[in-house]
Each structure stands twice: as C-alpha cells, then as structure tokens.
Amino acid sequence: MTSASPLSATDTARRLREGTLTATAVMEACLERACEREPVLRAFAHLDPEAALAEARAADARAAAGAPLGPLHGLPLGVKDVLDVGGMPCGYGSPIWAGHVPRADAAGVALARAAGAVVMGKTVTTEFATRHPGPTTHPLNPAHTPGGSSSGSAAGVAAGLFPLAFGTQTAGSVLRPAAFCGIVGFMPTHASIHRAGMKVMSESLDTIGALARTVADCALLIGAVSGREMGNPETHPDRAPRLLLCLGPHADKAAPETLALMERAAEAASRAGARVTRGVLPPAVMAAAEAHPTVMNMESAQALAWELAHHRDRISAALLEKLEPALALPARALEEARAAFAAAQAAFPAAIAEYDAVLTPAAPGEAPEGIAWTGDPAFNLLWTALHAPAVSVPAGTGPHGLPLGVQIVAAPGRDREALCWAEWIRQAMA
Numbered sequence: 001m002t003s004a005s006p007l008s009a010t011d012t013a014r015r016l017r018e019g020t021l022t023a024t025a026v027m028e029a030c031l032e033r034a035c036e037r038e039p040v041l042r043a044f045a046h047l048d049p050e051a052a053l054a055e056a057r058a059a060d061a062r063a064a065a066g067a068p069l070g071p072l073h074g075l076p077l078g079v080k081d082v083l084d085v086g087g088m089p090c091g092y093g094s095p096i097w098a099g100h101v102p103r104a105d106a107a108g109v110a111l112a113r114a115a116g117a118v119v120m121g122k123t124v125t126t127e128f129a130t131r132h133p134g135p136t137t138h139p140l141n142p143a144h145t146p147g148g149s150s151s152g153s154a155a156g157v158a159a160g161l162f163p164l165a166f167g168t169q170t171a172g173s174v175l176r177p178a179a180f181c182g183i184v185g186f187m188p189t190h191a192s193i194h195r196a197g198m199k200v201m202s203e204s205l206d207t208i209g210a211l212a213r214t215v216a217d218c219a220l221l222i223g224a225v226s227g228r229e230m231g232n233p234e235t236h237p238d239r240a241p242r243l244l245l246c247l248g249p250h251a252d253k254a255a256p257e258t259l260a261l262m263e264r265a266a267e268a269a270s271r272a273g274a275r276v277t278r279g280v281l282p283p284a285v286m287a288a289a290e291a292h293p294t295v296m297n298m299e300s301a302q303a304l305a306w307e308l309a310h311h312r313d314r315i316s317a318a319l320l321e322k323l324e325p326a327l328a329l330p331a332r333a334l335e336e337a338r339a340a341f342a343a344a345q346a347a348f349p350a351a352i353a354e355y356d357a358v359l360t361p362a363a364p365g366e367a368p369e370g371i372a373w374t375g376d377p378a379f380n381l382l383w384t385a386l387h388a389p390a391v392s393v394p395a396g397t398g399p400h401g402l403p404l405g406v407q408i409v410a411a412p413g414r415d416r417e418a419l420c421w422a423e424w425i426r427q428a429m430a
Contacts, residue, residue, distance in 0.1 A: 009075055009163040009217035016063075016074040023063075023074030023118060027056035030076045030120060034161045040142050042135040043156035045081040046089050047121035052076070055118045071224045073116030078156045078165035080149075081122040082129045083208070084197040085109050092199045093125040093134055093149075096311045106197025108166060108208050108225050115224040120162050123152030126374060128201055129168055130300065132316035133374050139181055140402060144367040147177025148374030153211045154181045164221050165211045169384055170202050170296055172363075172377025174209035175392040179362035179405025180375065182394045186210045186218035186419065189412045190387030192226045202299040204338060205292075205384055215391060215423040222415070231416045233423035240273030241356040241421045246280060248360055249289040250378035255365030257398040265359060265395065265406050265429060272428040276359070282351050288344035288385035291337035295385070297326035298334045341385055348386050349411040357421045362405035366398035379407065389415040391422035395429050 007015070015021035031049050038044060059074045079085055082092050084102035091097045104110075109119065124134035126149035136151040138144040139158040146155040150167030154177035157165050167174040169187050178185025187209040200206050210218040219230035245266050247254060254262075266276045280286075301308070301323045307315060308323065315323070352358060361379045368375050383390045390409045398404050408425060410418035 007163065008214045009212055009220055010214065012163055013071065013073065013075060013220065017069060023056040023059040024053065026074060027053055027076055027118060027120070030160070030162050033159070037139075037159045037161060041137055041139060041155055041159055041161075043078070043123055043152040043159065043161055045091065045122040045124045045134070045152060048088075052118065052120045059116065059118055070114065070116030071220060072112060072164075075117050075164055076120040076162040077112055077117040078121065078123045078153050078162045079109055079119055080129075080153050080166050080168055081125045082168055082199040083109055083166055085119055085122060088122055090122065093127040093129065093132070094307070094314070096307055096314045102197070104197065107194035109197065111193070111225040112166075112221070117164070123150070123156055123165060125149050126151065127316050127319055128199060128300070128304065129170060129173060130201065131318045131322065133371055135371070137371055138367050138402070144369050144402060145180065145371045145374050147180035147363075147367060149173040150177050150211060151374065154178055154183060154185070157181070157211045157213060158183050163212060164217060167209050167211050168198065169207055169209055169380070170205045171292065171384055172380030174211060175380045175390055175407060176363045176375055176377055178211055178392040179394070179407075180367035180403065182403030184212055184215050184218050184394070184422075185392040186215075186222060187384065187390045188222050188226065188415050189389045192222065192228065192415070201303045202296050204295050204299060204341060207384070215393065215419055215426065218391070219419050228415065230419055233419040237420055237424060240275070241269075241424060242275045242354065243269055243277070243357055243359045243421075244352055244355040245276050245278045245359045248281075248379060248382050249286045253364045253376060253378045254361055255398070257404060258361050258363070258365050261395060261404050261406065262361060265425065268428045269359065269425060274428070277355070282347060284347045285344045285351050285386070286382070287340045289382040291340035292381045292385050294326075294329070294333055294337040295341065297322045298329060298337070301326045345386055345412070348388065352411060356410070356417060358409040359425065360407045360409060362392035362407040366400055366402040366404065383407075383409045387412050389418040391418050393422050393426040395426070
C-alpha cells in the first residue's frame with residue numbers, strides 16, 4: 001500500500017485506529033520507499049526489513065485481539081543511532097563501537113514502544129552526535145548535507161521513509177537538519193524525555209527531540225513519550241501572538257536569504273494580526289551562547305574518557321581538535337560556564353515575559369554543499385543552553401531551491417505554546 005508512506009503521522013494514526021489501514025501496510029509502504037531511496041539517501045545505520053515487518057504484524061495482532069491501542073499504535077519510528085534499541089546494533093556513529101548490540105531499549109524508545117510505535121531501524125548520526133558526519137545525503141539534492149547530527153532522522157522523514165523519528169540536540173542537531181530538509185523539528189523543554197540508554201555527551205545540554213512532517217506529528221510523539229499534554233497545534237488559537245523578532249547572538253552569520261526570510265516572516269505575521277517587536281535579549285541571557293562551546297567540549301571530553309584512553313586513534317581529527325583543548329582547560333572554566341548557563345536560564349523567562357514567543361532563524365541559510373560538514377548551529381545553540389522549547393518549521397526555499405526554516409522559541413515549560421505558535425507562523429507564511 002504505497003499510499004501509506006506520504007501520510008502524516010497523525011493521519012496515519014487516525015486510519016490505524018479506524019481500521020482502514022494496518023500497521024503491516026504502513027511498514028510495507030515505508031520499506032518500499034526505503035528500497036527506492038536508500039542507495040543514495042543512506043539514512044539508515046541499521047535496517048532489518050523482516051524484523052520491522054514482524055514488529056508491525058505483532059502490532060496488528062494486538063489490535064485484532066482487542067488490546068488497548070496507544071497513541072503511536074502502528075507508526076514506524078526512526079531512532080537516531082545514539083539511542084539504544086535492544087537487539088539492534090548501536091555504533092554511535094563511531095568505528096570504536098562497531099558491532100555493539102545493546103540488550104535493552106533506551107528509555108525514550110521503550111516509552112515509544114509502550115505507546116505503540118514500531119521501531120523501523122536506526123538512523124545515521126554524526127560521530128557521537130558531534131562533528132564528523134556520516135554518509136547521509138540531502139533528500140532533495142544529494143550534493144548537499146541534510147544537516148546533523150540527526151542526519152538520518154531528518155533525511156528519512158523528509159524522504160518518506162518513516163513518519164516519525166527521534167533526534168538529539170546538543171547545539172542544533174534537531175532544529176538545523178529539520179530546517180535544511182524542509183520538515184518540522186521539535187526540541188522540547190530540556191529533559192522532557194529521560195536520557196537513560198543514550199550516549200550522552202554533554203550533561204548540561206543533551207536532550208531528545210522529534211523530527212516529523214508536521215507540528216502536530218511532533219506534538220504526538222513527544223506527548224506520548226513524555227506524558228505531558230502537548231495539545232493540538234492545529235487548533236486555531238483565539239488570538240494572534242505577540243512575537244519578539246530576534247536574530248540572536250550570531251546575527252552576522254545569517255545569509256542574505258535568511259535575512260530576507262525573517263522580513264517575510266515578520267510581514268506575514270503582522271498581516272495575520274500578530275504584534276511583532278524587533279529586539280535583542282539581555283546580555284545575561286546572551287552570555288549562555290558564549291559559554292556554550294566550553295560546556296559542550298569540556299563535558300564531551302569527560303563523556304569520552306574511556307574512548308580517549310583506549311581508542312584515541314579511532315576518534316576523528318575533527319572531534320579531537322575540540323576535545324584536546326578542552327582537556328587542557330582548568331576545572332573552574334567549566335564551573336564558570338555552567339554558572340553562566342544558570343544565570344541565563346534564570347533570566348530568560350522574564351526577558352520574554354511580554355511576548356508569547358521568540359521568532360528567530362532556524363539556520364544560517366540553505367543546506368551547505370557537500371556532506372563533509374553538517375552546517376553551523378549558531379542559530380540554535382543559545383536556545384539549547386537555555387533549556388527552552390523550540391520548533392523549526394519550513395518556510396519557503398532559498399536561491400538554490402533548498403528549504404529554509406524559521407524557529408519559534410518559548411520559555412521553558414511552555415512547550416504547548418511553542419507548538420501552537422509554530423503552527424500559527426507556518427500557516428501565516430504558507
């Protein structure tokens with residue numbers, strides 16, 4: 001049933017509950033799409049079609065037996081290869097871990113399965129979800145990167161290989177590839193999903209998010225695994241939002257097409273009734289962006305203590321050039337950077353109290369050419385450091401015909417509002 005694969009997750013879930021579609025038919029459609037696209041796309045780090053079909057058939061058998069159906073019943077799920085899936089190889093994007101097969105699912109994966117999701121396979125990540133890229137190509141133009149580190153998850157969703165995927169973010173690893181691939185990325189409030197069974201690099205930053213075709217799909221996945229009510233982002237709110245248009249601490253990195261995009265976003269939002277105010281965030285908040293590399297690199301060096309001690313020669317030069325200077329820094333550098341994070345996180349809600357959300361770029365521009373680099377996370381890392389919920393939505397194309405995205409950010413804990421206003425701005429710009 002090839003028509004199943006292009007459906008959104010919410011539409012597919014509805015048809016599965018109604019019994020007009022089976023989990024097996026959905027998986028067959030996704031596998032057919034994967035067979036067509038994978039030779040060039042290379043989104044999967046591991047795919048066992050027979051195992052995926054067996055899990056889908058088991059979901060159908062449970063439904064036929066009258067078992068209660070979870071919110072993700074029968075939905076194929078791509079899992080980034082820094083999250084363990086019991087019985088599937090998990091290499092964390094590194095040759096050091098080739099052949100490693102975890103016994104148990106990561107907490108997020110187990111919760112998704114409990115909600116009815118069918119794990120289709122493991123998706124390509126950059127090395128330890130950091131810098132050195134994998135083989136995945138852009139779904140619209142294979143000469144370009146899909147972004148990273150959640151490369152396979154973003155490209156796979158965009159290409160129709162699966163409707164939902166887990167990504168993780170330390171700087172911009174969910175939001176940036178979503179923007180590059182023309183899909184939706186959702187980084188919920190930090191630690192909304194437990195990180196047990198994840199190859200954590202930065203204790204202060206790493207968080208699990210969703211990649212999907214629609215905002216409602218992201219709300220469906222994160223709501224199901226976090227237990228938090230995400231609402232229905234497609235329900236039209238009773239008023240237009242108050243938005244702070246802010247390019248953030250790295251405005252100088254915005255490509256001309258991104259500057260033009262933000263002007264279009266402001267105009268579209270204003271026409272639709274929003275109050276759009278241009279402004280900047282206080283220095284105490286912006287300081288988190290400056291502290292971000294110190295926290296990320298020093299904590300990553302700690303996380304990879306075993307790999308550095310036993311397999312340093314198998315760590316990429318791109319990663320070592322960040323880890324080695326971090327290892328030379330005194331412990332107080334990390335303490336001071338974490339203190340900057342704490343101060344920024346404390347100041348952020350008050351800084352945006354008169355607004356519903358921040359409207360900001362999701363990436364510097366279109367996906368860069370080549371797959372040796374996954375792009376600059378400059379427009380995402382501040383929000384990651386602030387532990388704020390952020391949603392990237394597609395918003396047209398750039399000069400080379402590749403997708404562009406805008407980003408909505410809300411105060412921590414206001415995930416439902418972030419999703420609502422992200423869908424609102426998407427519709428306003430459509």
